[in-house]
Amino acid sequence: MLSIGIDLGGTNIKSALIHRDEGIIAQDSVPTDAGRGPDYVLDRIAESVQNTRNKATEDPVGIGIGSPGIISLDRTTVSNPPNLPGWDVVNVNEELKKRTGLDAVVENDANLMALGSSRYGEGQDLDSLIMLTLGTGVGGGIIINRELYRGATGAAAELGHVIINFDGPSSNSKAKGGVEAYIGQRFLIRNALPLIKKHPDNTLAKEYLDKPEALEPVHLSREADRGNNLAVQILSEAGRMLGYAIVNYIHILDIRNIIVSGGVAKAGDWILEPARAAARERLLPPYLEGFQLSYESLGNDAALLGAGSLAFELLANHR
Amino acid sequence: MLSIGIDLGGTNIKSALIHRDEGIIAQDSVPTDAGRGPDYVLDRIAESVQNTRNKATEDPVGIGIGSPGIISLDRTTVSNPPNLPGWDVVNVNEELKKRTGLDAVVENDANLMALGSSRYGEGQDLDSLIMLTLGTGVGGGIIINRELYRGATGAAAELGHVIINFDGPSSNSKAKGGVEAYIGQRFLIRNALPLIKKHPDNTLAKEYLDKPEALEPVHLSREADRGNNLAVQILSEAGRMLGYAIVNYIHILDIRNIIVSGGVAKAGDWILEPARAAARERLLPPYLEGFQLSYESLGNDAALLGAGSLAFELLANHR
Known part of the structure; x- marks a missing residue:
């Protein structure tokens, strides 16, 4: 067929x-x-x-x-x-x-990422999963018992606009302190720039301070791979924010398989390891069993x- | 039967x-x-x-x-x-x-509050609802298509431990910055005491500073009814925190009927109105339609x- x-x-x-x-x-x-x-x-x-x-x-x-x-x-x-x-x-x-x-x-589109993962990807063997698309914005999709969960009007899983700090920064005019405002691609870079400015000798400052719009998560992870501690620190902080948002999804949904995709997710374990650590630190003990955060290799x-x-x-x- | x-x-x-x-x-x-x-x-x-x-x-x-x-x-x-x-x-x-x-x-027990509301209470005419039990702790239950939503292991809807500020106060050793740490009964009172101390002439200070354990939300709402601005302010701040948590539930679940019960909820509109205002301020526009926060009169x-x-x-x- x-x-x-x-x-x-x-x-x-x-x-x-x-x-x-x-x-x-x-x-x-x-x-x-x-x-x-x-x-x-x-x-x-x-x-x-x-x-x-x-x-x-x-x-x-x-x-x-x-x-x-x-x-x-x-x-x-x-x-x-x-x-x-x-x-x-x-x-x-x-x-x-x-x-x-x-x-x-x-x-x-984020719902379809979740469905694709469930039918052909990382989620194939899972009854339920939470897909996070970490791109320019942060979106999501939820699979429950192998079906897309759509909510009352079809608008469920606006996972980027889940508040992790009500006093936090904005990602658009209404959403404030949502996880997207910390780790959406352009916000991640925006938040990193002040830190990069403080380290004028760092490769990141030399290569990108005059053209910050060219800086992408993949450059940060490449620098991290090379042992650049500033890059490690920026990605680790982003991962921590992701971990707090994951705690919220899990405490509400009791779905413990989280799968990420998108440009920011390509930073891999430089983001995912700190996210796992932050989530483990804050999840109530019963929710730790079976908690998995993985990368959708289908892209x-x-x-x-x-x-x-x-x-x-x-x-x-x-x- | x-x-x-x-x-x-x-x-x-x-x-x-x-x-x-x-x-x-x-x-x-x-x-x-x-x-x-x-x-x-x-x-x-x-x-x-x-x-x-x-x-x-x-x-x-x-x-x-x-x-x-x-x-x-x-x-x-x-x-x-x-x-x-x-x-x-x-x-x-x-x-x-x-x-x-x-x-x-x-x-x-919080799941059964949700089910009782769905079968005999405020939720009778609703396909889906979110029940929040605002007592000593904060719990919750989720009804989707008239059935309890239980999650992968039966532990869904731990709604009090949804983070609204990752740098916020603790309600137990692991949960930090969850809504319970702001509006769970004992935390609400704990958070209010420093403010009450600053107003030694206020009725709340005179009646409760020497026995803060006797202060309950119902006393705050009674004082608010009498025009006590300090009580109004304390309940309003609690309501604001509740509103942010509600944004998280709605953005994830796309369920727009929220029903509250429990001792703290008895403060009624002194808490619920500020909660509605805070939620309306932060909800993405499509989610405002049909948003309702109401009180479960079945107790x-x-x-x-x-x-x-x-x-x-x-x-x-x-x-």
Whole structure:
């Protein structure tokens, strides 16, 4: 059985042909050109679907789409996705049906990372897991008994906006002291700059103080690998914040398998070890048993696989 | 249909005869005398079950028991309940079957408050709700699609130990900066004392500084009713902390109906209004729709009704 998974980003539209047993068997990517508005973007999605579909030996069951923004509970409609100007409210299912003849279901992109991990990745053997996407922002998805947990309106798992310090810094106008404000990529770098300035002889200061926008978590972990204590300290502090947020997820959900993905997660154990230590320090004793924090090695493919899985699970019987 | 609901406390064992449609139709209470050990306490539970059963016109379907401590996933066994010395691990189902001939199921007491509210109280018309028990400690229960959410091991909803400030005060040796450390009854009073000391002419200082252990939230709300600004300020600050914790529950669960009970909740709107304001200030905009924070007017009866409901739902088919 085949499906098409789409990852709708502000820069690129990625699509993949997914085989139920074998996973991704073909991929495609086209530029989003988001500035040209919803109709143009929907045409590009349809184009990428067609490119992918051309490689299929049988008709796909349908399309699963991972999107930012608010997704309707019936998974047809996206509202106000950040990075996609002019979208307001778009019924993606209707628009793609018109353009491709295929049914489409849409879901929050972080939720699909969780689903992809559950079906094809680190989460394959787990009944329940918490996925954290550590990128520019921090998002999340929750799998309970092998199903996505969506909440009352489909908006569950806004894990980056879980407060860890009510007096903390802001990541947007309303969220203050959420974990994203500490470890979202741009906030992590913003928070590190004052410390880097204090060490003008450090490689990080020499290479990035005049162009801080070029500094990425991967540079910090590379420096940490080389024994740069300042880099170790910055990543360790980020990990500590992550650990406190994890305590909150576990105390509420009693789900002890946490899986991370995204650019910041690529710093690996430089962040994850301090996160494990902080979580172990604060978790109530019964919750320590079975606590695991691991890295999703599928990377961004998890989102495409999750999108394809959603199509298998929701659309296969429509045909 | 009848069942027996038990609320196993460190001081008293309360029991109630529950009629499925009419709710509580008879009640009984015996002292726990917890110091005399598990066998003695189990005999007292059996005694109270018998007292209640004597008032029944038909045989109850079984016993539901609300208990502190860790409850096994199969709901037979209680481990290390605080306030019940010597319990270690007790199979309550087996022990009560021996003593009463009735089947018994045991569940965390805050979870049963949530279930009682869902079946007989404020939560009757809600698919999902979050119950917060604001007493000496802060506990919680989560109802999703009209069922208790129990997590991977039955330990979900440890809502008092959700961190709102990782640099905050402690409520026990491991939990630091959790909401319980701000608004659990004894911590609320502990945190208020320095402020009260600064106002020696205030009624609160005159009446309670020499016996702070006698100061309870109800005294604060009574003073607030009388226009005592210091009392208003103390309760308002507690409410603000509660509001931040609620943001965390809602951002993770996307459940927007929060119901509170317990001694601290009796301060009513002096706490709840500031909590609503703080939550509204920090919730991401989509989560404001449908947000409700209300008080469970059943009081402690919710726990007994929840215990009885659990017996109806799990034991009625055993007979």
